[in-house]
Amino acid sequence: MPTTLTINGQSHDIDLPDDVPLLWVLRDAIGLTGTKFGCGVAACGACTVQIDGEAVRSCQVALADVWGAVTTIEGLGTPVNMATLQQVWVDHQVAQCGYCQSGQIMNAAALLAQTPDPTDQDIDDAMQGNLCRCGTYPRIRAAIKDAAQRLQEA
Amino acid sequence: MAKIGKIARRSFLIGSAAIAGGVAFGVYQVRKEAPNPLIAGEGEATLTPYILINQDGITIIAPRAEMGQGVHTTLAALVAEELDAAWDDITVLHGPPAQAYYNQALLGLALPFRHYADSDFQHNLRQSVGMVGKLLNLQITGGSTSTRDAYERMRHAGASAREALKLAAAARLSQPVGTMRTENSRVIAQNGTEIAYTDLAEDLRDITPPDTDLRDRKLWKYLGTSMPRTDMVGKSTGTAQYATDIQLDGMKFATVRINPRRNGMISYDATEARAMPGVDTVIDLDDGIAVVASNTWLAMRAAEAVAINWEDATYPSDTETLRGAIGASLDGPADSTTRDDGDVTATRPGTEINASYSVPFLAHSTMEPMTATARFTGDRLEVWVGTQAPVLVRDKCAEAVGLAPEQVIVHTTLLGGGFGRRSEFDFPVQAARIAQSLPGAPIRMTWTREEDMRHDFYRPAAMARFRGIVADGKAQLVDGRIAAPSVTHSSAMRMMGSVPPGPDRGHVEGAADQPYAIPDFRITGHLTELDMPLGFWRSVGNSFNGFFFDTFIDELAHAADADPLQFRLDMAQAEHAPSAGVIAAVGEMSNWGADTPTNIGRGVGFTYSFGTPVAEVVEVEDTGNGIRINKCWIACDVGTALDPGIIEAQMISGAIYGFSAAMQGEITFRDGEVEQYNFYDYDALRMHNTPDFTVQIRETNPHMGGVGEPGTPPAMAALGNALFNLTGTRARELPLINTFDLIL
CATH class of the missing domain: 3.30.365.10 (Aldehyde oxidase/xanthine dehydrogenase, molybdopterin binding domain)
Structure with a gap:
């Protein structure tokens, strides 16, 4: 029997075994490839999405265990209508290879929702699970601080 | 949009x-x-x-x-x-x-000049030799x-x-x-x-x-x-497209499981895997298997379920033996002597310093594991792949499926990190072979992280032995021997089936080509014959020689009772002004020489590589709860800075890549297999242990230098030199976590 998920506000019927991780449901069954596979063991954060606003590693959540509405990078904003955080990422020219950035942005979005004015320590604590082999961390940190300011002024 | x-x-x-x-x-x-x-x-x-x-x-x-x-x-x-x-x-x-x-520029690097001594004549000669690159489809x-x-x-x-x-x-x-x-x-x-x-x-x-x-x-x-x-x-x-994001009608999803000892299969049994949900087929790839399924994760699960009897490795099966072989070649005759100023055999007055160094194998670990998408339709093969070498991919894929190169279309996608790993053709060839066994079906192949970590073409382990003499506060003699298996030979054999003639300059780059005036100065290369999967890793030979050579220079400076930065500056000034310029600049930027608290250490590192001199000062702090890197100042001279924002990003990126390797990067072998599996046992710098950076881009170099790699080599040495300054302990082996209590 298909499982029904709400993803970026849309309902999807998924015909896959219960234990398939949400990551692979998103990427292969629905075609939302903005969410990336990096490690499969929650060690890199490339697959980070939000479930009911909480940042989760989608490689560790089985299809049957998805407990709420899923938001992916595609649901945060689009190239013609970017979320503030995505616009800040562009303004700070954060990405290099870019492969980890969907996960970085989804994690940062959850951080800012919970902690609108994060300290360096807050950023360290929240973001250290997200690996970037290009080393974009200094610009990620600057972008998060800038986004916090812009979101508070908005 | x-x-x-x-x-x-x-x-x-x-x-x-x-x-x-x-x-x-x-x-x-x-x-x-x-x-x-x-x-x-x-x-x-x-x-x-x-x-x-x-x-x-x-x-x-x-x-x-x-x-x-x-x-x-x-x-x-x-x-x-x-x-x-x-x-x-x-x-x-x-x-x-x-x-x-x-x-054209790539082949020019092979010419026998000290690249920093770049007269117009040499520059032009390199350009014209570079034309050969066209013939080689480089x-x-x-x-x-x-x-x-x-x-x-x-x-x-x-x-x-x-x-x-x-x-x-x-x-x-x-x-x-x-x-x-x-x-x-x-x-x-x-x-x-x-x-x-x-x-x-x-x-x-x-x-x-x-x-x-x-x-x-x-x-x-x-x-x-x-x-x-x-x-x-x-x-x-999330709209940028990597090879793993290609979507085509009727797409199927695949993964591979290849011999972790890099040889063939004796036998395998896929009965259980074939019966698992979503599995279409299991394919024999000679050196392993591929599973094709309706979902990548189902393919990965099924691949684990295949029982495989692997052949043994053809190289020595454990790290100890491999290091022993490299150590033995260090004692053997030289394969190259590409720097030989003065006479290192002469008797010189002064203080003699001897030091031996060793660094481990390293993986690239790009964020995107190896992926490729392919579709085979009998007389035509299409491959979507993030590759640093599309002509090579085309030709090797054509050969693998029995087509002519002109029947193969290669679409280069964005690369989820390269660092040299994506100059290899193993993964697109696998995708091509999987596609060939299911004609008409588009196949998207994704490696697991474990497959990626254990099937890399590694930066080789390397060893060095240096002898030096200092007198009057200056280096009078440096005689260095550098041993490792050859990256050039390993990759040339894979790509072309033969080894290029002449001395292996890549093996000694970062040492033999450094712009220092030292009266007696010799560097010899010693190649270890090992049939290993080795490849180009960001900054290649500079990645180990930068650490060896600059650490030894730091040891000489201390033996000479000289300021380490001034010691380097004096030697560079006499030989190459742009190099001296970056050393002086990084001193000014960091306020080098200022008093610092006892729990702060500072070190300087310098490497000239890929046409760009880069000097870095690293500041480390003993927090009482482990040592962290606080700050890093970088000065580089690229000649002409086309995009300062990108150059700054590359210098920082290169340094972080170097710090990551220097602190904790280590690939080890047991029973012919790599012992590391994933980011939990092969990690890198993260947000909390990344320092603050300040970068200065200079433009006095008469010719344009590269920016993607030169930030990496001096970072490793500067960090070790800073840790020496902080603790008084000189680490002559990497990774540094084996010697120091670093915050990871």
């Missing part, structure tokens, strides 16, 4: 036009010698191998792979600068495999050469296209071409009439673009400033 749709369509047009030979409007010399691979469609003009204009817009074809280093942006700026194209009007695509896109992104290679070629392409557009407009308006000017993707006539470039695409068909001079640097609008990266919106919205 309309551009995304256009990109997809144009990718298809260019992809299908690959190879088939040239139409169009010849211009620059390179195009005359190699056919333009772009074919103009209806209403389009392919002005050069780098520019396609149609009614939708202006597309610039980048001959190099975008793997994060920003090369698409800088190469596009080279063209747009001369073309007078508005930045927002430009789309950048990867070029197809084609002779026209060979890398369409490779590597050696920090992309911008140097493109600097003149792509500006010429833009300039001659601009002149062709003026000719077209002049003809249409029946006015003299001399009265036409160009601005913002438009030709403007004297009376103010404006014609958009896109409207002139048809008219261009009958025009041969003229050769023309390049603009003076003073007139640059784009070059020299930080441009918005052309890939940034896609990478911030």
Whole structure:
């Protein structure tokens, strides 16, 4: 029997075994490839999405265990209508290879929702699970601080 | 955003036009010698191998792979600068495999000069030797050469296209071409009439673009400033496409499980795997198996369920034995002596220092594990892959499935990190073979992280032994021996089946070619014969020699009771002014020599590599809860800084890559297998242990240097030197976590 998920506000019927991780449901069954596979063991954060606003590693959540509405990078904003955080990422020219950035942005979005004015320590604590082999961390940190300011002024 | 749709369509047009030979409007010399691979469609003009204009817009074809280093942006700026194209009007695509896109600068690196001693004669000679790259189809992104290679070629392409557009407009308006000017993707006539470039695409068909001079640097609008990266919106919205994101109708999903001892299979039993949910088939790849399924995760689960009896490794099976072999070659005869100033055998007065160093094997661990997508339809193979070497991929895939190269189409996607790993062709060949066994079905293949970590082409372990003499506060003699298996030989055997003649300069780069005046100065290379899977790792030989050589220089400075920064500066000043310049600059930036608390240590590191001297000062702090890196100051001299924002990002990126390896990177072998599996046992710097950076970009170097790699080598040495300053303990082995209590 298909499982029904709400993803970026849309309902999807998924015909896959219960234990398939949400990551692979998103990427292969629905075609939302903005969410990336990096490690499969929650060690890199490339697959980070939000479930009911909480940042989760989608490689560790089985299809049957998805407990709420899923938001992916595609649901945060689009190239013609970017979320503030995505616009800040562009303004700070954060990405290099870019492969980890969907996960970085989804994690940062959850951080800012919970902690609108994060300290360096807050950023360290929240973001250290997200690996970037290009080393974009200094610009990620600057972008998060800038986004916090812009979101508070908005 | 309309551009995304256009990109997809144009990718298809260019992809299908690959190879088939040239139409169009010849211009620059390179195009005359190699056919333009772009074919103009209806209403389009392919002005050069780098520019396609149609009614939708202006597309610039980048001959190099975008793997994060920003090369698409800088190469596009080279063209747009001369073309007078508005930045927002430009789309950048990867070029197809084609002779026209060979890398001239890469081969020039092989010439036997000290690259820092770059007279115009030597520079020109390197350029002309580089032409051989065309014959070898050297369409490779590597050696920090992309911008140097493109600097003149792509500006010429833009300039001659601009002149062709003026000719077209002049003809249409029946006015003299001399009265036409160009601005913002438009030709403007004297009376103010404006014609958009896109409207002139048809008219261009009958025009041969003229050769023309390049603009003076003073007139640059784009070059020299930080441009918005052309890939940034896609990478911030999840819409950027990597090979693992390709979506085609009827797509199936695959993964592989290859012998972790890098040999064949004795036998395997896939009965259980074949019965698992979603599994289509299990394929024999000789050195392992592939599983094709309805979902990547189902394929990965099934691949684990295949019982496989592997053949043993052909190389020594454990780290101890491998290190023993490298150590033995260090004692053996030299394969090369590429630096031999003065006479290191002479007796010299002074204090003698001896030191031995050792570094481990390293993995690239790109964020995107190896992936490729392929579709085989009998007489045609299409491959989508993030690759640093598309011609090689085309030829090796053709060979693997029994087709001619011209029957294979390679679409280069964005690379989820390269660092040298994606110059290999193992993974696209696997995808091609899987696709061949299921004709008609598009196959998207994704490796697990474990497969990626355990099937890399590793940076080799290396060892060195240095003897030095200091007197009067200066280095009088340096005699270094460097031993490792050869990356050049390992990769050349895979790519070409033979080893290039002459000394292996890559093996001693970062030591033999350093711009220091030392009266007696010799570096010998000692190659260890090991049949290992080794490859190009960001900064290649400099990645180990930078640590060996600069750490030894630091030891000499302390033995001479000299300030380590001034000690380096004195030696560089006499030999190479740009190198001295970055050492002095990093001293000023960091306020070197100022008093610091006892829980703070500082070290300096310097390496000249890929044409760019880079000096770094690292500050470490003993927090009482482990040691962390607080700050890093970087000064580099790239000659001409085309995009300061990108250069800054690359210097920091290179340093972080170096710190990660120096602190904790280590690949070990047991029973012929790599013992590391994933990021939990092969990790890197993260947000909380990344220092603050300050970068200064200098432009006194007479020739342009690379930026993707030169930040890496000095970072490793500077960190070790800072830890010595803090603790008094000299680490002569990496990773440093084995010696110091670092915060990971």
